[in-house]
Amino acid sequence: MNKMTKGSIATGVGVALLLGGGGTLAMWNINEPSDAGSIKSGNMTLEASVGEWTINGDTFLSAAQISSHPIVPGDVLTYSQNLKVGLVGDLRARLTVEKPQDDATNFDADTFEISEVVLKDAIGGSAVANPLTAPESSVTATTTFTFRGDTGELPGDMGNESMDATYNFGTVQYRLEQLEL
Numbered sequence: 153m154n155k156m157t158k159g160s161i162a163t164g165v166g167v168a169l170l171l172g173g174g175g176t177l178a179m180w181n182i183n184e185p186s187d188a189g190s191i192k193s194g195n196m197t198l199e200a201s202v203g204e205w206t207i208n209g210d211t212f213l214s215a216a217q218i219s220s221h222p223i224v225p226g227d228v229l230t231y232s233q234n235l236k237v238g239l240v241g242d243l244r245a246r247l248t249v250e251k252p253q254d255d256a257t258n259f260d261a262d263t264f265e266i267s268e269v270v271l272k273d274a275i276g277g278s279a280v281a282n283p284l285t286a287p288e289s290s291v292t293a294t295t296t297f298t299f300r301g302d303t304g305e306l307p308g309d310m311g312n313e314s315m316d317a318t319y320n321f322g323t324v325q326y327r328l329e330q331l332e333l
Contacts, residue, residue, distance in 0.1 A: 194241020198328045203233030218321075225314075229297045234274050235326060237289040244331045246283040247271065249295045252323045263314060267296040269326070283331050293326060 205213040208228055213221060223229065239245055251266050271280040274290040284291075 194239070194243060196240075196243065196245055196328055196330065197236070197238035198247075198326065199236040200326065201234045201236075203231055206230045206232075215321075223299050223319075225299055227299045229299065230294060231297070231321075231324070232292055232294045233326075235291050235293050237284055237286075237291060237328065239284065239287055239289075242333065244283045244285050244333060245328050246331055247291075247293060248327050248329065249293075250325050250327050252319070252321055263300055263319070265298040265300055267298075270294045284328075295324075297321075 203215070205215070205218045207213065207221065207223070235247070237247070247269050249266065249269050269282065271282050271291045271293055272278065273280055274292045280289065280291050
């Protein structure tokens with residue numbers, strides 16, 4: 153082999169070793185901070201004040217007074233409560249009511265029909281759209297519970313288990329849930 157061929161082969165093997173991991177091939181790089189700042193997430197708040205009950209549209213009772221008022225099938229109980237809602241960020245949120253949970257005090261949630269939440273402005277009394285979008289809202293939320301007359305075995309029969317039963321409405325709660333924009 154001549155010197156030129158041997159030199160070419162040696163050069164080729166050397167380059168192959170460098171590129172194939174037998175050595176290093178240096179590359180330069182540099183970083184520069186973007187100074188993009190920081191971000192902060194929004195939030196939702198829900199603050200409830202003391203509410204009041206009406207029974208069949210005319211009796212106003214506090215939560216303490218309702219516990220001693222006997223209800224009968226067909227009674228319509230309406231609960232109204234002022235709520236302060238806060239939405240920080242570009243949010244839409246629906247306010248709903250979660251029905252009472254069955255518990256050890258003979259409560260059967262199917263004994264009541266529960267309406268959707270109706271919202272009014274807490275100051276002026278005008279209707280408020282649900283879902284809410286305003287950053288701050290003071291609303292009165294109203295929910296109606298109708299004590300059914302047809303939850304027993306026969307149509308129109310409440311069944312004896314609903315007599316002298318205790319219905320704990322302390323587990324009723326409002327839920328504010330974010331919706332897609």
